[in-house]
Amino acid sequence: MAFFPMLCCGKGLDRKRKKQPTWRIFSLKELHSATNSFNYDNKLGEGGFGSVYWGQLWDGSQIAVKRLKVWSNKAEMEFAVEVEILARVRHDNLLSLRGYCAEGQERLIVYDYMANLSLLSHLHGQHSVECLLDWKRRMKIAIGSAEGITYLHHHATPHIIHRDIKASNVLLDSDFNARVADFGFAKFIPDGATHVTTRVKGTLGYLAPEYAMLGKASESCDVYSFGILLLELASGKKPLEKLNATTKRTITDWALPLACERKFAELADPRLNSNYSEEELKRVLLVALVCTQNQPEKRPTMLEVLELLKGDSAEKLVKLENHNLFKGPNSGDYNDGMSVAEDSSDFASGEKEHGKEDKEEIIPENAQI
Template sequence: MSVFDAAIVNTELSKPTSIFGLRLWVVIGILLGSLIVIALFLLSLCLTSRRKNRKPRADFASAAVATPPISKEIKEIVPAPAEIQVDIGKMEHRVVFSDRVSSGESRGTAGASETASYSGSGNVGPEVSHLGWGRWYTLRELEAATNGLCEENVIGEGGYGIVYRGVLTDGTKVAVKNLLNNRGQAEKEFKVEVEVIGRVRHKNLVRLLGYCVEGAYRMLVYDFVDNGNLEQWIHGDVGDVSPLTWDIRMNIILGMAKGLAYLHEGLEPKVVHRDIKSGNILLDRQWNAKVSDFGLAKLLGSDSSYVTTRVMGTFGYVAPEYACTGMLNEKSDIYSFGILIMEIITGRNPVDYSRPQGETNLVDWLKTMVGNRRSEEVVDPKIAEPPSSKALKRVLLVALRCVDPDANKRPKMGHIIHMLEAEDSLYRDVSIFFSAFSLSLRVEIMSNGGTLFLQERRTTRDHGSRDKQETAASESGESGSRHHQ
């Protein structure tokens, strides 16, 4: 730009304007300054808005650090039964929860302890369940609790998972089950099922604390019960005399029945355990039974069944109709419960190939012994004081009814509890169908001066042969007389 042009520009900028007589360069300066101020004001508003959005998270984090790790339990929000809907299909089922349950309070309360318990870790802390229950543990946290899932911490192992003893950062003792067959299961389906089961609270059920879903891992975290399981106390090396007396065993059976009755009849949707066995019955120091391991459990609506092509359970305990057709309902648990009663009474495994032929299968052997009026011989020899004939036959009746081949004739858990608790109840016309030896028994227990009646009907399959009916009665301890019907 030449000196002449610069002089012209300077002259133009120095001319007064109509705005209060201000020179042009002053007006331009004011406009530029105003634009800068407006830009800074808008930028300030934007930053303030962002800080407000981030403030709750900052407060949440600070509260988490300040909150002492007193308890890792989450405030439980139990939805009303009407808020749970279950759709059962032939090969699938879906559990839908209502959105009416507000999770703001539970997340705010629970999240603090969650973050505090996992502070110092390089990863994001475990998430709070989106349904207001339990904990979603991280794999790193459970590996730390179990010393890297080391073999020394293994306290149980089966075809569906390995159970480890663990200690959380707050000192809580837990049992961590690493599911094997559920690896790769849809994350949403797994979470929904575990969320529902996690709300279960009963003195005869082991409490499920939380779970882990990370990659292909599916893990469950339970309360730790420190007196072993029923399988260890029945089949383990406990000496010539078992600490499980007859009364203790009956109390264990009754406790199991109450826990299962709650799952079957006290919840909606009802829960079918699917893996009732002695290894899944934990015992506390007072010999109270606690049903554990809901890793295979299924949720079913009222009067519904679930059909699957993948039968889950333990060999020897699985109901025949479930094994053959995949049809699952609470009667499948009833069958397994009956097998477990027989195991508790006899001290024998459901299937034992080390025993002589005819004694391999517990159900068939027990039916044969009862049919031959030798029921007193089935009692576990490690029981120091055997039960009375009346008490034995009452519990045998319950066991035999539970393993009825016709699932529809098996009693419900509520009725089983009534039979176990009723000392002098009258049971008439109880038909028990036997699959082996073409044997059909009708067991009739009557309270009549201490006398018990056992009616046996044996049917031959020979053509043209006539049905033979034999009547046997147990002798009264006082009179020694024999009664015939």
């Protein structure tokens, strides 16, 4: 098939950030050999797209191979979008494309292998008991992820919205550097456009309200999702907490009242054993909560988020701490309810890593929100 005409022309590539590495077309035979015929023991994870396998090429380099589960026109489009975007963008905090394979109905994307898997695996999955994420690493992940998303929003040409920022899409290399991954839902934003209206895709708990309800996707939706991710990273809690059989509480409904009372220590992940910078913890939590305001126009841009996380401006940090949002729970920036009813829509199940399930609820295209 005639595949991705824009891949070879190089338009829109930003070469200032990182020397462009090469990518290539892999043969199916080569990827079968690298993954031991997609052996179950090589499986790293499973999501809505399909399964991801560890592999080793003939030169000894390690790769991760994402294999399309079932071929369909919709899956083909997501595959094409991800390859197109990965071939365009190059940044130290975005997952690099090694290549792809499109033979018959097989669709595979090849990436660099990330030795420490995903942030999800460390917060809620197979590595969560090991407590490998000390506070220094969490700050590194927060800032690195913000760098990657900032590149997409402000430096890539055209600008890109990710639409599925979440813990399972932040991968970690051997040094715990963050790499934002999975661009199957991503959208290009035309110059001058404030948003694009599209079918809702993403993961329950991370979706900005204007996107979940109206399908309005913008950079601000990614900011909202990133705010949820920051709360998750700092607290160790999931975006949605089940209170009973029919009710879930959002992480923001739990965190905002405590932040208003300046009880930041109660928001910290207990696994940190109080070994963290109080100033940095407060900064991360406050930034997260201003990112998750209901009104998109009140959220900061990713450039502003990055500056705040780095603590570059003392003046802006003071302004952040005095934000109206933290003067009380009735500031109007969040829903009045302290919990949300569990949606009964037919959600697809979420992430599995090495056979251990960490369920996330993925919004299919035709779901009624």
